[in-house]
Amino acid sequence: MPAPSQADVLQGTLDLLILKTLTLQPMHGWGISQRIQQLSRDVLQVNQGSLYPALHRLEVKGWIAATWGTSENNRRAKFYSLTAVGRAQLDAETESWRRFVGAVDLILGSA
Amino acid sequence: MGIFSTLRALARRPSAEADLDDELRFHLEMETAENVRRGMAPHEARRAAALAFGGEARIREECRDARPSRPLEDVGRDLRYALRVLRRSPGFAAVAVLTLALGIGSATAVFSLLDGVLLRPLPYPDADRLFRLNETNGGEGVRTPSYPTLQDWRAGAKAFSGMAFVRGGELVVRGPEGVQRLVGGFASEEFFATVGTKPMLGRTFAEGGERELVISHGLWNREYGGDRSVIGRRVSTMEGPFTIVGVMPPGFRLPFWADVWAPIQALPAGERFVLTGRAVHADAEVIGRAAPGVSRERATAELAALTARLADTYPEPDGTRWAGALLTPVPETVLGDAAERLRILALAVGLLLVVACVNVAGLMLARASTRSREVAVRVALGAGRGRIVRQLLVESVVLGLAGGALGAGVAWIGVRALRSSAPDVLPRMAEVTVDGRVLAFAIVLSLATALVSGLAPALRATSPELVQPLKGGTAGAGAARGAVRMRTALVVAEISLALVLVAGAGLLARSLWALNRVELGWEPRGMAAVRIFPPSPRYDSPEAAEALYRRLHEAVAAVPGVESAAFANHLPLVGGAMPTRLIAHGQAPPAQGQNVLMRTISPDYFRTVGTRVVRGRGLGGGEMEGAGGVVINETAARTFFPGVDALGRSVTVHRSAQGRENVGQPITAEVVGIAADERFFDLQADPPPAVFVPWTWDVWPSVTLAVRAEGDAAALVPALRRAVLAVDPDLPVAGPMVHSRWTPVEEYVRSALQVQRLNATLLGVFAASAFALAVIGVFGVMAYVVAQRTREMGLRMALGARPRDVLWMVARQALALSAVGIVVGLGGAFAATRLLRSQLHGISATDPTTFAAVAVAFAGAALLAGLLPALRASRVDPMTALRVD
Numbered sequence A: 001m002p003a004p005s006q007a008d009v010l011q012g013t014l015d016l017l018i019l020k021t022l023t024l025q026p027m028h029g030w031g032i033s034q035r036i037q038q039l040s041r042d043v044l045q046v047n048q049g050s051l052y053p054a055l056h057r058l059e060v061k062g063w064i065a066a067t068w069g070t071s072e073n074n075r076r077a078k079f080y081s082l083t084a085v086g087r088a089q090l091d092a093e094t095e096s097w098r099r100f101v102g103a104v105d106l107i108l109g110s111a
Numbered sequence B: 001m002g003i004f005s006t007l008r009a010l011a012r013r014p015s016a017e018a019d020l021d022d023e024l025r026f027h028l029e030m031e032t033a034e035n036v037r038r039g040m041a042p043h044e045a046r047r048a049a050a051l052a053f054g055g056e057a058r059i060r061e062e063c064r065d066a067r068p069s070r071p072l073e074d075v076g077r078d079l080r081y082a083l084r085v086l087r088r089s090p091g092f093a094a095v096a097v098l099t100l101a102l103g104i105g106s107a108t109a110v111f112s113l114l115d116g117v118l119l120r121p122l123p124y125p126d127a128d129r130l131f132r133l134n135e136t137n138g139g140e141g142v143r144t145p146s147y148p149t150l151q152d153w154r155a156g157a158k159a160f161s162g163m164a165f166v167r168g169g170e171l172v173v174r175g176p177e178g179v180q181r182l183v184g185g186f187a188s189e190e191f192f193a194t195v196g197t198k199p200m201l202g203r204t205f206a207e208g209g210e211r212e213l214v215i216s217h218g219l220w221n222r223e224y225g226g227d228r229s230v231i232g233r234r235v236s237t238m239e240g241p242f243t244i245v246g247v248m249p250p251g252f253r254l255p256f257w258a259d260v261w262a263p264i265q266a267l268p269a270g271e272r273f274v275l276t277g278r279a280v281h282a283d284a285e286v287i288g289r290a291a292p293g294v295s296r297e298r299a300t301a302e303l304a305a306l307t308a309r310l311a312d313t314y315p316e317p318d319g320t321r322w323a324g325a326l327l328t329p330v331p332e333t334v335l336g337d338a339a340e341r342l343r344i345l346a347l348a349v350g351l352l353l354v355v356a357c358v359n360v361a362g363l364m365l366a367r368a369s370t371r372s373r374e375v376a377v378r379v380a381l382g383a384g385r386g387r388i389v390r391q392l393l394v395e396s397v398v399l400g401l402a403g404g405a406l407g408a409g410v411a412w413i414g415v416r417a418l419r420s421s422a423p424d425v426l427p428r429m430a431e432v433t434v435d436g437r438v439l440a441f442a443i444v445l446s447l448a449t450a451l452v453s454g455l456a457p458a459l460r461a462t463s464p465e466l467v468q469p470l471k472g473g474t475a476g477a478g479a480a481r482g483a484v485r486m487r488t489a490l491v492v493a494e495i496s497l498a499l500v501l502v503a504g505a506g507l508l509a510r511s512l513w514a515l516n517r518v519e520l521g522w523e524p525r526g527m528a529a530v531r532i533f534p535p536s537p538r539y540d541s542p543e544a545a546e547a548l549y550r551r552l553h554e555a556v557a558a559v560p561g562v563e564s565a566a567f568a569n570h571l572p573l574v575g576g577a578m579p580t581r582l583i584a585h586g587q588a589p590p591a592q593g594q595n596v597l598m599r600t601i602s603p604d605y606f607r608t609v610g611t612r613v614v615r616g617r618g619l620g621g622g623e624m625e626g627a628g629g630v631v632i633n634e635t636a637a638r639t640f641f642p643g644v645d646a647l648g649r650s651v652t653v654h655r656s657a658q659g660r661e662n663v664g665q666p667i668t669a670e671v672v673g674i675a676a677d678e679r680f681f682d683l684q685a686d687p688p689p690a691v692f693v694p695w696t697w698d699v700w701p702s703v704t705l706a707v708r709a710e711g712d713a714a715a716l717v718p719a720l721r722r723a724v725l726a727v728d729p730d731l732p733v734a735g736p737m738v739h740s741r742w743t744p745v746e747e748y749v750r751s752a753l754q755v756q757r758l759n760a761t762l763l764g765v766f767a768a769s770a771f772a773l774a775v776i777g778v779f780g781v782m783a784y785v786v787a788q789r790t791r792e793m794g795l796r797m798a799l800g801a802r803p804r805d806v807l808w809m810v811a812r813q814a815l816a817l818s819a820v821g822i823v824v825g826l827g828g829a830f831a832a833t834r835l836l837r838s839q840l841h842g843i844s845a846t847d848p849t850t851f852a853a854v855a856v857a858f859a860g861a862a863l864l865a866g867l868l869p870a871l872r873a874s875r876v877d878p879m880t881a882l883r884v885d
Helices: A014-021 A029-039 A048-061 A084-110 B003-011 B013-037 B042-053 B056-065 B070-088 B090-119 B147-156 B191-195 B217-224 B269-275 B296-313 B330-335 B338-370 B372-380 B385-421 B436-461 B477-516 B542-557 B605-609 B621-625 B634-640 B713-727 B746-752 B754-788 B790-798 B803-839 B848-875 B878-882
Strands: A064-070 A076-082 B130-136 B160-175 B178-187 B212-215 B234-237 B240-247 B260-263 B284-290 B324-329 B527-532 B562-568 B579-581 B595-601 B613-616 B630-633 B650-654 B666-675 B690-694 B703-709
Touching: A014 A029, A014 A048, A014 A084, A029 A048, A029 A076, A029 B013, A048 A064, A048 A076, A048 B013, A048 B042, A048 B056, A076 A084, A076 B013, B003 B013, B013 B042, B013 B056, B042 B056, B056 B070, B070 B090, B070 B385, B090 B338, B090 B385, B090 B436, B090 B754, B130 B296, B130 B330, B147 B160, B147 B296, B160 B191, B160 B234, B160 B260, B160 B269, B178 B191, B191 B284, B212 B217, B284 B296, B296 B324, B324 B330, B338 B372, B338 B385, B338 B436, B338 B477, B338 B754, B338 B803, B372 B385, B385 B436, B436 B477, B477 B754, B477 B803, B477 B848, B527 B713, B542 B562, B542 B703, B542 B713, B562 B595, B562 B605, B605 B703, B630 B634, B630 B650, B634 B666, B634 B690, B650 B690, B666 B690, B703 B713, B746 B754, B754 B790, B754 B803, B754 B848, B790 B803, B790 B848, B803 B848
Parallel strands: B178 B260, B212 B240, B595 B690, B630 B666
Antiparallel strands: A064 A076, B130 B284, B130 B324, B160 B178, B160 B284, B212 B260, B234 B240, B527 B703, B562 B703, B579 B595, B579 B650, B613 B666, B630 B690, B650 B666
């Protein structure tokens, strides 16, 4: 398999990306996948097989809340929004992600 | 995850499924629209969207996994699937449920007995410190202390926080069916404080409350319909008026005969000798409560020391030293051998339950092999082994719970039937119920049963070896052989367990049979009897009692249909007994002691009761008036005159009617006859030595009347009752006590055997069920084996084997299988029937005849169960058999 120009979202970081995406505004599932792809300048491809289970998991945990609303083209759609708990969680996860990346950079830089 | 979010999620599940559909469809539509916007053709756009989306079913599954209610939803789905599967094989489901119901029902019924009789606390606080107190004479002699002795004990004992005396007695009240006796106790004032039980209604005796009455819960329900306003009601009795002040809680029976309690100061005039008589050692019970922290041994030692001092101060006329003390825990006096009998029943139902489980496991195993294709398909579709095992276990749980529900019903009916048909077969029967505790037991048992019988078959059904059939056609020969091996092992286990039960039941049945044929020494058939306790004070004097007994005898003898009538102080099996000391002149006193039963009898006693006078003569009218003589029974003759002829020898007995002025006085007379031994207390015990004296020598304060009928004794009862009431309408011949009514004496024989009959019946039912299950098990395995070998049999027959050869081949296998089970079972039976020893009469616990008969029965039944399928197989046309596949 040739090296992909697009990367699948790393296991475990999807939750973080979803939370971050939702800080701007409530969004439906398709919108979230589009936004991640767009923000990462098409580098990150969200595997939809993981997106929806992740959304449901986060909803059960209470980090995001879901409401049914109407989409841009007047279709009934499920919108997810960030809860207070989710916002706190996002800060914590961002922090730990930064530390992780910094650490990996240190090692890669030292070589 | 909280239980609420789980339940909320479960409640929202249907809409959650619809939402998921909507959400995913929306995504696909958006993606399609996006593709179209990028310039794809619509159908191309939809295809690309679906491709990008990936396996929709898997996404759905993962989204469902995120829901907190997921495990419950799965169980629900398994449950629905299980019900569908079981509906498709109603035969299997019915057999399995009935088998489990049998096992669980019997076990639940026995548990409710165990719970009500043994496990539930007695209604006496700190019952382990409560004892029945007796005096002992250093030998086997045990007697109730007199009231004066109790007072001395109480004055001197420090190891007890309370002691009380209850004199058995009765109150005679006028009821709707005539005058009846309420049997109860006249209790010393510390009685309720010592026992410690609070009344359910009202209060116990107040100090100085002489005419107060506390009644039992049973009497309250029976006579007063459970009316709470009974407190304060006046009861007029022959012994004067009383006021009901309290009702005791259910189960309070202390002493066990008591239905009413009155203060001891209220003793009727004719009974007041109890308060002062040091020689009165009957019809009473002394209860003591050991002080906190005092051991039974220390309390016994202290009481024995006190008793020894009293024995020195008040020597007995006969020289016996009653200088010891015996403390029997009250729970023991209440329960008797109930614990042992219940243990036997529990073991028996345990065995039956295991047999039932094994049988159901065998059924499931058989089904597993026919379902291997279904299992294989599900595995191929991606179900994990754990998932399928869970599914199969849910099926057995459904069967188990259905069996448990049916079984609880069976237990409920069984316990009710037992309670109404044999209310005294165990102590505390009135407290036995199928209640929440028992139901909880049944549920736990159902689940355990389901797991035990379902787990092995479920593991077996999903074993990789068996999950092959999708590849081949039929299960491989190896797999089939494995299943047969497992089922064979189960059937062998079933046979051996069932054999233990059948052997036990066989022993009990033979013991009951032996007891039914026991030589009584007298003839209960055609006899009716009643005990009459003449009301005090009218008949307190010996002269008044004597006149009454003569009139009663005349009246009863005149009843048409009465062949002969007699009376005595006591009759065998009917109740009552009093010892007297017998001195055989010119003989050394026997080692066992000098006590014999004192039997005061009227002239026609031997003819009426049917006791044979073996040598000499009975006591005729002459003996009654003059200084005639006495009759002793064969046991007394053997014990007191070993090796010599007792006839014509002189003996001294002592008057023993309680409360008479002349009690204890000696009478010396010649032995004029020797009577056959009578079984007296029950059918098992050896007949006790007895002396028969003319009734006029020692006029008893109560009397037992007996008649021999020309025909059916029961038919005479109404006329006999009228005859007694015609003499004096105040004579109590009614009430709850069976001996207070005219009763055919055969009923006493029947109730003397009720414990043995119940043992034999219950164990018989359990054993028959286990036997049937084992035979069904053998049949199941043999039918399967034969089905597997139909081809082979066809081939053999095509090659010239005769049907007989094929039959023998199968029969041999059935016999081999049962032989293993029988040998193991006999070993188990040898070990287990030992427990029955105390319940057996006239037969050894390892009776070879019984064991052999049981082994033959099992072998025969196994042979039949094996031959049935074989017969069918041997009739098959060889060509058809060969074409099976």
